[in-house]
Amino acid sequence: MKIAYRHLADNIKSSVSIDEMSEKLFQLGHEHEISDGIFDMEFTPNRGDCLSVDGLLRDLSVFYATTIDDKDTYKPLINPLSINFSNNCQVDCPYISFLKIEIADNTLDYQGCLQNYFKDLKINKNNFFTDISNYISYETGQPTHCYDASKLDNKFSLEQLDGNFSFETLLGKSIELTGKNLVFVQGEEIINLAGVVGGKSTSCDKNTKTVIVECAYFNPEAIIGKSVKYGIQSESAHKFERNVDPTCHDKVLRRFLALVDSHANIKNIELFTNKSNEFNATSIELNVNTINRIIGSDITEDSYKNYLSRLGFTFSNKEILVPSYRSDIITQNDLAEEIARSIGYDNIPVKNFNILSRISECNEVKANKIKSFLVDNGFFEVINSPFIANGGDSSIKVDNPLDSNREFLRVNLRDSLIGNLLYNERRQKDSIKLFEISDVYSSSQIANKKRVLGVIASGRVGKNYKEFSKKISNDYLKNLFKVLDSEMSFNFENILRENLDTKLKTSISYLEVDLDDFSIDINNYKELSSPPLNYIKYKPISEYPSSVRDISFSITNPSNFKQLEESILNFEHELLKDVHIFDFYKNQKMLEIKIGFRFIFQSSKSTITESEVNKVVSNIMSIALEIETVSIPGLL
């Protein structure tokens, strides 16, 4: 909700800068952004009472004296209005008033606060009565609805209708109402979707001279979800859903009248009120010790009462009476929050505490051992979304999916991991080793989750010269996994590529096992690597293709070998992404060492060109060839 700084500052008796006010609003828990002197407020859902200038001023009263009670209201007695209205939903609407105002003429040339409202918030004017209604909602937080009295018969009612009905909003949008809806009905026609939006047939326009202003308290439960259901942006629904002040009608309508009075000649005023019960203020025991215990503070009772008084609370003997607009205050903990934010959360003392330590029964030991083993052997952990398009009969269906591609929950990790493998193959990766550990559920065992490990691998065993030419196979993986658990048989399967979106031929090995199937043996596994202690600064990934070059060097003087190895491995260039030794061979007979390096080039800005790669390669080669007895076989 947007509230102008000026509209708050004008009602504070002292001078408060926008920065100071912003800081105080944060202290009170009212998050916001500021732009051109306007606070764009984001209120928590329990603070419906703050959705107005007056509401925020009531909160700011903790710090400042305000003029909130000094506003001009219409004081004279008002004659009763005789209308044939039936409130057939007294539980959903216990308090409702109708104010009939007849004026001689109207204007859109607004003065004072009304003028400032439209100017400062850059709001378009509509018609006289609707404009005042909108302003009143902004100032007081109480939505009102204006009917053109000439379009309203004398007989109408408030009903809870159940079924399908057509309704046209005052903005001309046709809606099909379904299910239960609280509506105002005239004859057979719905003239107002209560608390959300009025109807076209009885709405005011620029010619309206006699208006009937509806001022009501609707139970939040009767309004909640309606604006979302019917796709209507409704500020009044937003307020009713968060609760409005049930006792404010007289004050609000007299304020409405004062604004009409200052802009038009009033010919007649009449008022109808309907109350199904008297409002009873919430009362809570006055006990400062409880408050200090909750917060950990040490405030006196006087100071406690002083804070609460400024927030509009009153006292009766040892009871605290909660103001009618604070429906969120029910318990001692609610009061503690009022005091905590008045003091300022940041000013509450910090008190050291210690938990009497228990031995943590970590049930993740098994998963952690498996993870360590896989990471030690070059596998990367992935996490996938559980939502899939169709998981077969045993898959759990999401009742309200994001879309049809995410309508079911996966019953295994296979398809997710195949997707991950193909994704990386498309990015020119020739050694892919991935795993995921996740809970999976099926419709037959909702309460019995299964925690499974999925492993997928394809391509080279590794990039080092000892593994470079070896290809991942089921047998290779089976042997590898024996180190982790010699008791268990790891049945890796081949995933056929025929049905996959890929042209590659390398075999894909896949394993999925229940974590419960691992034997206790895995606890003996000794980790080689450890999780990183420091947090790296991530470098954005290039989306451009990479280019690979292999260069083999021959060297006959063993003394120069280390120099060659180090000068190549330490070579740095912004286009060189990776270098590793893929081949190494000592030819004892010929007294020659052969060493092959694989260079991977990639640009972060564009697809790398042949000539860019050649330049770097020639640089590398000249560095190497400067070393005595180094040659590149085949190079002329």
Added chain:
Amino acid sequence: MSTFDDIDSPKLAEDFGAYHPINHMKDSIMNLLVSLGFEIVNGPEIESEEFNFDMLNIKKSHPARQMHDTFYVNNKTNVLRTHTSPVQIRGMLEKKPPLAFISGGKVFRKDDDSTHLPMFHQVEGIYVDEGVSFSNLKDLIFRIIHSLFGDDVQLRFRPSYFPFTEPSAEVDILSKDGKWLEILGCGIVNPVVLENCKIDSTKFSGFAFGLGVERIAMLKYGVNDIREFYKSNLDFLNQFK
């Protein structure tokens, strides 16, 4: 002078894989809390409305319970947990205070844009004993934030609203470019929740806190787009060794 026999084979380049950065971050936070005495509890990702909402004082009229925020499954008989709090409810029903639990894992909300994903990770904790106050909660929060972001980081507590805590707070840290960034939510456990778990709220009080793992990971690693974590791109994962 080296001879052929002296030549060592080149050192094998380190060829380890990597833990997923989100799981690594989650585990780091949980290890820190375990070192402070918290006990790890686990629970299911498919929950009943009773545990996910009712027991936590989230009333039927709360916006979170509408179909547009929560995933319902199995003909609306269950939900995908929207937070890890129900795990703590289960823990409180099982054991008697004093108790100190943490739970971490996947949670689900019906959101999908550049800053929100339908699945993300949380770590939550609860501590219940006699005389636990907001002052104690502040002590723990300082310890968590200082451990994650260093002792010099500036932080502020803002009043907020969660149905299961009262008073409630959100905690922000001041970033290097002068912006306040929300890091976690916390508060004093609402006595209604304690009573729901058969804990005498006149004798015991507690605090609870929850962190979004992705948010912390994005800040710590400098990842700007949350979706990067879940592309399973080896160029991305390879950086988190």
